[in-house]
Amino acid sequence: MGKKKSSNTSSGVVILLIGAVALIAAIPKEVWIGAALLAGVGIAVYLYSKSKSYRSPAVDERPSALESRPATRPEVAPQRVAAHTIARFSEVDEPVSTGAGQGRVSAFRIPAAPKGFGQASWVPPGQSVDVGGVTIPGGMVYVGTKLQTPAGANDPCLIDPSKSVARQGDYTERQMGYWPSYSEISGGARRAYLNWLAGGRKGPEADIGYVFLFFYGLERRAIIDATKDEAARADWPAIAAELRRLLGIYGDKSGSFRGYAAALLDWVALAEHPVRLYEKPVLSFPKTYELPLYVRLALGQAAVDGAPVPVHLALAWARLEPNIYLRTPATRCAAEFEQLFAAKYAEAFGAGMVMPRNRTKLKLVYRPASAGFRGYDEFKLTFRETPDVTVLTAPVKKLQEVVEAATKPLEPFSRLVGKSPEAKDSLEALLQLPAPLWPDRAKKTLQDLKTSMGDGMVAMPFQDLLSSLGAKTAFTKDKTISLARTLESANVGLEPDVLAGAKAPKPEDKVVLFALPPAEPQSRVNGPYLAAALTLQLASAVASADGDFGTKEMSHLRETVLSWNHLTPSQTRRLLAHLRLLMQAPASLTSLKKKLEPLNLSIKETIAAFMATVAQSDGVVAPAEVKMLEKAYKALGVDAKKVFSDVHAVAAGVTPTAATVAKVEESGFKLDPTRVAALQRDTEKVSALLANIFTEAQERGEETAAESVEEEPGTEPTESTEVAKGLLGLDEAHSALARMMLSRPQWSREELLDVAADLDLMLDGALEHINDAAFDTHDMALFEGDDPVTVNAEIVEKVEA
Template sequence: MAGRSLPGGMIYLGKLSRGEAVFRHNVEVVDPTLPIDWRKPDLAGQDMDYWPAYHSMTPRSRAAYLLWLESGRWAPDAYIGYVFLYFYGLERRALVDARQDPDARADLPRILGEVVRLLSVYGGNSSFRGYATEFQQVLCALITKGEGAAPDPAEHDRWSPPLTLRAGVGRFAAEKLPVPVEWAWSWAMLHPEIYPRTPVTRCPDEFRALFNVRYQARYTDGMKVRPLKGRVALSYRPASGGLGTTSLSLDVPDVLTAAAPTKALKALVESCTDDLDAYSRLIGRQPEAAGTLPALALLPDELFTGDLDGLRPVRDLVGRTLPDDVRQARFELADLTSLWPSRTPGKFAKADAVGLAQLLDKLGVGIEPDVRMGASVHSAGPAVLFRVTAAQPTTATPEYTAATTLLHLAAVVSAADDDVSAAERDHLVSHLESSLHLTPGERCRLTAHLDWLLASKLKLTGLTKRLGALTDAQRSHVAEFATAIAAVDGVVSPAEVDTLRKIYKLLGQEPDSVYTELHALTATPARPAPATEPVVVVPADTGPTGHLIPPPPKPEPPAGAIRLDPALVEAKMRESAAVAALLADVFDDEPDETAPQPPAPVVEVELVGPLDAAHSTLLRKLAAHPSWSRADFDALCAETALLPEGALDVLNEAAIEVADEPVVEDDGDKLVINDYAMGELLA
C-alpha cells in the first residue's frame, strides 16, 4: 500500500466502483487507488465520522489507519474508530462470507483469536468491549457447536448467558448424554434465574468443591435433561453499519431455562450456600482464620476430607487417645483445648467449646463434657473421648437430661467405696437407657458421660443449699431413690451405707432411716395369686443331651455387706424419671435466671433494607459516630436486645449485599464505621 507493508492480512483489499462505494456499504474495503496524506496523518481521528468507511475517509485519516495496520494493530492509544473499521472486516468474513465459502469458515478460529487479542488491548473502551465480547460468543458457538470446554463463569455475564453454554447443554440433551459436572457448574453460575449469595463469591474454592461433590453424589455420571422443541437461536447485531442483524439456528434444543433442571440446580446451589454460610461469616469477619481449627469445624462434611494441615495436631491427639481397638478413653482436656485458638486470648468461651465439639464430630469422635448437651464450659480437667457408633444429638432431650441427672447422683453414691463395679455401672446405665427410651446415639454418649463423672471425683460438698430448696416429700423421695441406686447390683457395702447416711443428712432425713429403707428392699416379695388353669411345672427338655458346664461362682460380697432383693430394687428404679426432674435443679451449675422484665413499649421503627426493627435501630445508632469502642457497642446491643457478634454478622451481611463492603470493620480495640456502606444502607 503506497510502498508500505501491512502485515497479518485479515483485511478486504480492492478497487471499488462508484456504485460500490456508497454509504454503509463495503465500509471495510481498503481501496489502494484512493489518495493518502502521509505528511499529516489524523492520529486523533478528528476527521472521522461516527460510522467510518474507508472509501469516505479523508486522506489524513486513511494514513493514520494504515499506519495502525502497519504497526501490527497493537498501539494502545490508537483512535478507537480505526479499531472498529478493522473489526467490521472480521464481522463480514464470519457472518457473511462463511455462510457460503468453506475457506471463510476455516478462518473462524483465526478470527476468534484476533478478537480475543483486540479485547486484551482495547477492552477498556466500553462500546468496543460490548460488541467484541458478544461477537466472540457468536464465533465460539459457530466453531464449537456446543462441543469442547464449558465456558468460564468468571468471563461472562449471567444476565446474558453465552451461546456456547446454551449450545453445550442443548447438545447433551439432544444426544441424551449426562451433563458433566464442569458444564453443570457453568450452567448454575450463569443461569439468569439462579442468584448466588455471599458464600459463592467469598469462598469460591470451597463452594465449587462442595458443588462438585454433591452433584456427583446425586447424579454420578451427570444429570440427564429432556430435550425441548425450542432451538438455540443465534442473534447478533453487528457493529458495522453495512451488515444487518444476523440470526442463525444451531439445531440443538434450548434447555437452559427448562423448569426441571433449573429447579434441581437451584436447590443444589442453595443447599451448598446454606451449609457454607457459617464458614463464610467467619471468613468475612476474620479472613486470617482460613485453615484454622475454628474454620475447619464449620466446613461441611464433604469438604472435611484429606490431610488438612491445620487438623493434624487434633488427629494426632485423637489417635493417641483412641487407638483402633479402644472405644472410649479418658484424657486431660487441657491437651485438646490448648490447640484451639480462642476468640479471646486466655479465655475458653462457650463458642469455643461448641466449635471444638463440632470439629470432633467430623472426626467421628464425641467428647464429654459437651456444652451442647448442657454441660458447663471446661478448659482443663478430666474428659472422655469416645468413638461415635450412631448419629449423635447436638441438643439434650428431656429424657437424656433426666438420665445424666440421675447418673450424677449415682456417681456420687456408687463411688463412695472407691470401687465402682462393672456390674453396678452397666446395670445402672442399662436401666436408664431402657426406662427412659434413649436413642442409640444418646446411649453411646451416656456411657462416656458416666465415665467422665467418675473421673471427676465428685463429692457431696456444696449440695446442701440446693438440696434444701426441695420440699420434705421431695427430699424423702430422693433419699429413697439414692438407696435404690446404691443397691442396683444387689449388694450395698459398708462404705456405701456411710455415704447414704451423709446423703440422708444433707436431705434433712434421719440418717438411721437408711437401714429401714434397706430392710424394705430385702423383704420377700408377695406370693403370687393361685393359678386358675393348668400351669407348666417342668418344661420339656428339648435341648441336647450331656452335662452343662456350671457358671462360675459369683464373688462373695465384702464382709458386712447387705444382700438385697433385685426385684424390689428394680421397682424403685422405675421411679427414676420422676426423681430426675427433682434433681435437675440440684446439679445445675448455671446461675439462676433473672426475673423476666416487663415488655418494653412498642416503638415504630423505620426499617433499613432487609433488616428487622432491632437491627435497623442499632444501625441508625451506629451512624452517629465514625467509630465505637467494644464496650460501647456491646451496650448498644444490650439496649436493642441483640447479641454483639450475631448483630455484627447481620449488619455486615446486609451491607455486603447492598454495597459489596461491610458496614462495621473490626480495627482491634475499636469498631470503625464504613461511611460508604452506611450511606448505601441508609439511602
C-alpha cells in the first residue's frame, strides 16, 4: 500500500508540473516582460539601500582624488563609474551634493569636460593645442564641438575633437570636396589636416583644400568675430602676417586662394578707414586680376585732396596693376628697377602724378570663401565720396611709360645676371648698370675722379683707371665699351671714343677723362663732328712731323676747335680731349687714307691746303714738316710737288722757284704773321666743307644699313616688350569695366553707368560685348540681370585661377 501511495504521489507531482508548465506557457509575453522590469527595479532599490547603510573603514582612511572635503572629517568615496560619466559631460567644476548617510554628507567636484569639448574657442596666435594626439603650434584655429552658423550646422573651420581621426593621413593627397568642412571630411583627411597644422602650415606640396580649411578660420575671426569682439580686431595684424606667409607658399599654386587671401588682406587693412593713406607705406599684397583696394583707396584719397601721388605709391601701383606687365629686367633686378623708376617718375611728374576726380565711387563688398558665411548679411565697406580712379585708362598708360623707361637701361645687366647669378656683384656686372646705381664704394671712386677733373680733363694710364674701380681681370673690348657707356651716364667722357668705334686702349695706354655737360644728348657720329675730328687728326699728323708737337701748335689747334661754333658743347669738349691724346699719339696718315678715299680731288686739294696752313701755325715751316706734308699729299692723292707751291704761296703769295723750294727743303722759312692769321680764318670753311661731305656719307650709310638690318652673330636678342593681355581678350576699356565688375558680387545700374562714363563707354553695348567675350572664353556669362546686375561667382573662380 505504501508503495502504491508513493507511486500515486509521484504521478500527481508530474501532473502538477505539466500543468504548471502549461499554465506558464499560456501567460502572454507582455506579462513576463513587465514582471522582469518590476524585479529589476526591486533589485536596484535593494542594492541602493544596502550601499547607503554600508561603511568601509579602509575607504574612510584613504580618500578619493575626486573628493573635496574638510581635512578633519573622513568621507565616503563616490562610485568611479558615476564620476567618469559626469566628467564626460560637465562643463563646470563645481561642488555637488550626492546624498547623506547616518548624518554625514559626501561631496565632490565634478571634473570638467575633456579639453576642447563644448562651445568652440579661438586659440590665440602663438599658443598650442592638442587634438587627436597631435600638438598644433601657433594657434589661430577654432577648437570645440559647437560653432554654429546661421544655417544651423557647425562652421566648416571648426576642429571638433569628438570626431574620429585616422592613424595616418597624407596632406599631399586630394581627399575632400570643393567646399571642405572638418566635420564632414574623412578620418584620414582629418589626420592629414592635423599633420599639416602640426608641421607649421608650410608644406609646399599640401593640397590647397587644407589651406582653405585653415583660411576659413582666419576669415571668420577677422570678419564675423571682429564685428562684435575687440579682441578679434586685435588679431588683425597677426592674421595679415599669416596671410602673407601663406601667400608666399601657396599663392602661385592657386589663383583662387591668392584672390581670396588678397581680399581678406584688403579688409583687415581698410576696415578702420585710414585717412591720407597715400602718405603711408604701402603694405605687401599679391598681384591678382584686380588692383588691391588698399592702393585704390590711397589713390582715391590723393585725388580728393588734389595731392600728387608719391613715388612709393606709384611704384606699388605699377607692380600690382593688372594692366601693366613688368618685363624680366624689372622683376629679376627689382632693387635696381626701383631706383630707376624713382628717377624716371620724378623726371616725368616732378613731385608726382595728380589724379583726376572721376565719377565711380570706391566700395568693398567682401566675397567670402567659407560656406560658414551663408545666412549672414552682406559685409561691405564704403568710403563716402572717394572715387575709384583706377577705372580710368589714361593714368595707367602714363605709368606704363615710366615703367618701360626704367626697364630698358637694365636689359644688359639683367641678361648677365640671368646667365651668371653669382656675377651680380662683379665689376663686369657693375659696368652694365648706369652709374647712379653703382654701390657706394664705386660711386666714391667716380666722384673722386670727377672732382680731380673739375670742368676740364685728366689723363692717366688705362690700367690706373681700372684699378681704381676694382677691376680684377683683363678688360676686353666689350667691357671697355660698357665702362665708357657707364661713365657717360655719369656725365664723364672717355677718350679714345670706343663707343664711336675707336680701338680699345691697352692697359699701358693713356686715356683722357673729361666732364660732359649734363642733360645734353651725346652726338658723335654726325657730319660736323666727324669732319672736325678728321681735321684734327690730319693736323696733328703734320704738326708732329718735326718731332715736336709744340705749345704753339697745340694752342693753335685748341683755338681752332673753340672757334667752331657749329659744334655742341659736348662735341667741343670731346674734341679737346681727343686733341690731348693726339699730342701723345698723333694719328697715322695710313689709317687716315681710308677715310679720305671717297673724296673727290678738289676737296682733297682743299684739305691739303688747310694742312699747309696748320703746318705754318707756329710761323715756321721745318724741313721735317715739309716732308710730312709730302706724305700727307700723297695719302690724299694730291701731287706731292704742290707742297712747295702751297707752302710758298701761303708764305709769300707768289709762285715758288727752284731756289725757294731748295731753301725750304734745307732750312724751312718764316711766315708773315698777318698772313698766318688770314689763313687761319679759312679753317672753319674747310671744316664746314668736310661736314657736308661726311653728312652725305652718313646718310648713305644709314640707308644701306636700313635695307639690310641683320642681327650680328653671337649677340643676344633684346628682351621684347610685352603688354598685359586684356581680361577675356577684351580691349583696354572693356577689360577695365570687366575687372571692375568682378570686384563685387552685385552692382546697381547707376553704379555701372558711372564706371562706363569714366571709360567713355555706352553701358548696354559694353555689357553685351563683355558677356559675349565671357561665353567665348569660359562658356558662361559674366553677369546676369539688369538692375541689379549680379556677377557670376563661378566665372570669378575661373578668372582668379
